Amino acid sequence: MNTIENITERFQQLQSTNPGGLLKQLEQDAFNDFSKMGIPTAKHEEWKYTRIGSLFNQEYLFTPDRPKSSFSGKELDAVRLPGYEQANELVFVNGMYSSSLSTIRSAELVVLSLEHASENEYRDIVLTHLGNSSKYVKDGIHALNTAFVHGGIFVHVKNSKVTEHPVYIYYITDARSVNILSQPRNLVHISEHAQVQLVETYATIGAAESFTNQVMEIIVEKNASVEYYKIQNDADHTNQVSTTHFRQVGKSYIHAVTISLNGRIVRNNLNIAMEAERCEAHLYGLYFLNGYSHIDNHTVVDNIKPNCLSNELYKGIIDDSATAVFNGKIFVQPNAQKTNAYQSNKNILLSDMASVNTKPQLEIFADDVKCSHGCTVGRLDEEGLFYLRSRGINEKIARSLLVHAFAVDILEHIKPEVLRNYVDQLISERLEFDIA
Amino acid sequence: MLTIRNLHASIEGEKILKGINLEIKPGEVHAIMGPNGSGKSTLASVLAGRSDYKVTEGSVTYLGKNLLELSPEKRAGEGLFLAFQYPVEIAGLTTTNFIKTAVNEIRKYHGKEPLDAVQFLRLMKEKMALMNIDQSLLSRSLNEGFSGGEKKRNEIFQMAMLEPKLAILDETDSGLDIDAIRIVANGVNKFRNKDNAVLLITHYQRLLDYVIPDFVHVLYNGRIVRSGTKELALELEERGYDFIKNEVNEEQEA
Structure with a gap:
């Protein structure tokens, strides 16, 4: 059966x-x-x-x-x-x-x-x-x-x-x-x-x-x-x-x-x-994948009434053969004038086998709104890597510092300190480096 | 300390350095001047180990070692320091954590114990006073949102923290107002001693009013075409680079 x-x-x-x-x-x-x-x-x-x-x-x-x-x-x-x-x-x-x-x-x-x-x-x-x-x-x-x-x-x-x-x-x-x-x-x-x-x-x-x-x-x-x-x-x-x-x-x-x-x-x-009216929502996400993990984040922000604010930032770090998906939708319904809705998805691929499918979507049915969306997929910044290495930091640690730095602006939105430190620790362990 | 022999280097197939010869001894300050595009920054990049430049000919010996075989981090471990012309902004990495990691990695390279938090803080306070740098700057993300002057001061601050044997300053004076130049120059002057050396790469003579070089070299079209003392810099300031270009071009035609 x-x-x-x-x-x-x-x-x-x-x-x-x-x-x-x-x-x-x-x-x-x-x-x-x-x-x-x-x-x-x-x-x-x-x-x-x-x-x-x-x-x-x-x-x-x-x-x-x-x-x-x-x-x-x-x-x-x-x-x-x-x-x-x-x-x-x-x-x-x-x-x-x-x-x-x-x-x-x-x-x-x-x-x-x-x-x-x-x-x-x-x-x-x-x-x-x-x-x-x-x-x-x-x-x-x-x-x-x-x-x-x-x-x-x-x-x-x-x-x-x-x-x-x-x-x-x-x-x-x-x-x-x-x-x-x-x-x-x-x-x-x-x-x-x-x-x-x-x-x-x-x-x-x-x-x-x-x-x-x-x-x-x-x-x-x-x-x-x-x-x-x-x-x-x-x-x-x-x-x-x-x-x-x-x-x-x-x-x-x-x-x-x-x-x-x-x-x-x-x-x-x-x-x-x-x-x-006047609702506010902040959405943050961090996905840090390795091995064969597959992590898919689908988000929907549906603006139904006027004067609402939403701000969304998802960041991804994808290593090994891992795959990630980001799909973010923002709807602005006909009544939802004066909507402010922002969305951004940024990804770093750490290996040639890693991949991400990212799709930001805006569907706007009102005319007096401020909306933006965008996504990026890239690699670790070579200039940054050279800068760190030129100061005596070996390549592995330099990479870890840059990956951690990329994650920081999501981590800082974890307001309870114990949880922020806990997640930071998990990431540092993954990077095999204890951030000073 | 540093011996450069017949150094040729190119980027993406384009020849930039075409036979550089230079000898730097402990205690010396050398200035390399030259018009735009002459290869000044390429020389700095090759010495620091930037991988997109290819050395096609020649040798660089630093403290008895073949410098070109060392990774950038090993060069730093051996006491080479490059103050970047365009320091990189890294959001999410505080300047303090960056410098602490660098200081302790270099200590590790020499088999020394890392500095603990107290020792590090003491060292930092001492050097901060030297460079007129504010604590708030150091707790911010590395170079992110720093003004041009703050970035350059931060470079010299890192130099002071890392105490290199050979410091290469790549146009550290460019984009600075006169007060910022004084602060930077003051940092360099306090840093220099009989055991270390400084290579100043600059477009203008201005910085050399404050950091008096022992030798001045003119780089043009990938080669050092003139060497002299600080008077050469003054002459360049007065007459511009064209007279050198003309002289060199005439020599080549002759």
Whole structure:
């Protein structure tokens, strides 16, 4: 039995025992979409350079099977991000939220299963927002996540409170005994005036196949402010499709940084829907790939209302036989006058085998806007290299200094110092050089 | 210290240096002057080891070693320093980290322990005062957004930090106002001693009012066509390069 047949069978079993509830229809619709669209192939415009079909040639245990894991708190210690002592920690193992491994430190943070949230005071929020990302990511792999949505969680950041403790979200895949397809799903609701730092990271233990198909939808209310960091440095053999979908439903502020350092196939979708006036969003990304990694960043900024500002800078360093994809779309809808939207993608290729496909796209339907986009692909600056070497710095260290220097203007947008230092350290280790 | 014999060099097939001979001894300051396109900067680049220049003939012996066989970083390790005519801007690398790496790499080359943070800071403070350089400049990205004068001062500051044996200054005076020239000259004068040497490459005589050379050479069409003392520089300033060009062209025709 291949994975698709397996998924179909499991879905039907699950639905027959599903007592109903509000999520059932959403799942059924998503499953129909999945059946119709299938796994995206290179013919799909958004999947031209990223092939995930082969990932479905093997069998996986996946989320509804609640694959058992002996993953323990002690093992979690090994993958914890620095600063965790002060953080709220939400831990998913094989796609399922683990309350026993998680730690909630902030009174203003509510974490519930989506099933429960859809039946209590948060019902309206869940019904209004869950699944909204499907409008922006129209493909079978996204639908597949939604088809099993009821295992997901709802995170609510209460009104008018400053969350002092960042929210760290760990997606653990325990592939020690069997192939695992993890499908975590979160809906995060950030109330008016709330401020929050969200940090996502991924870790696989074990050598079996690890495939994470994750969706997070984040609703940002009026005067709320979000810092969002995604740090991807999972094992060489791991694969993931990771979708982060922001809706700015009131005038609000987003600061998003995506750091991708490892993985076999990594596809990120970052969508920002600016649904209110005077929203502001800053998107930064750094991908530093070696070996045979393939990392694909697709971003969408949808300017729906007037007077919004978005600024996007993604930088890539691609070594060995690694391949990168950047696809950035900016939409300016007819009502979105006075939009300011900027986008830039810069890449350095460190080897002859490395490659990048970059495609900035602007689609503007309003006339009074300021937009720019651009991309560059180049090599390390020979002049800079000679300058450093002429000061006695050997070629290898000189290259490392230049690569690190290229990454710095993304790193400095990681506001929490512990995380910035952590990512800097990962990059320095990759460069085999400790930056003074 | 440095012996250049019959040096020929070209870039992309074009012959630039056509037989340079030059001898520099410890304690000496040599100035190389010459019109645009005469090969001054090519000579500096070849000595520092820029790879796009090809040496087609001749030899360069530096402290008993074949200089042309050494990588740029080894040349620096051996005490050769080039102040760039156009210092490179490197966003994301602070000047301090750059210089600290350079100082410690050169120490490593000599088998010495790296300077710790305190030792480095002490050395830096001392040299900063010398070059009239502000701490804020050093914590900025290397040369990024520096004014022309700041870039050149930064070059001389690096020279002071690295304490080379042979410093080559490639048009360090160009684009500087008179105050900046004084600061740069002051740095060079404090640097020079009986054990090191300086090769000043300049288009104008101005810098030589402040850094008095022992020898002045005129480079024209890839060769040193005149050598003398500082009076030669004054003569050039007065009469321009044309009289030299004419003399040389006549000699060649004769």
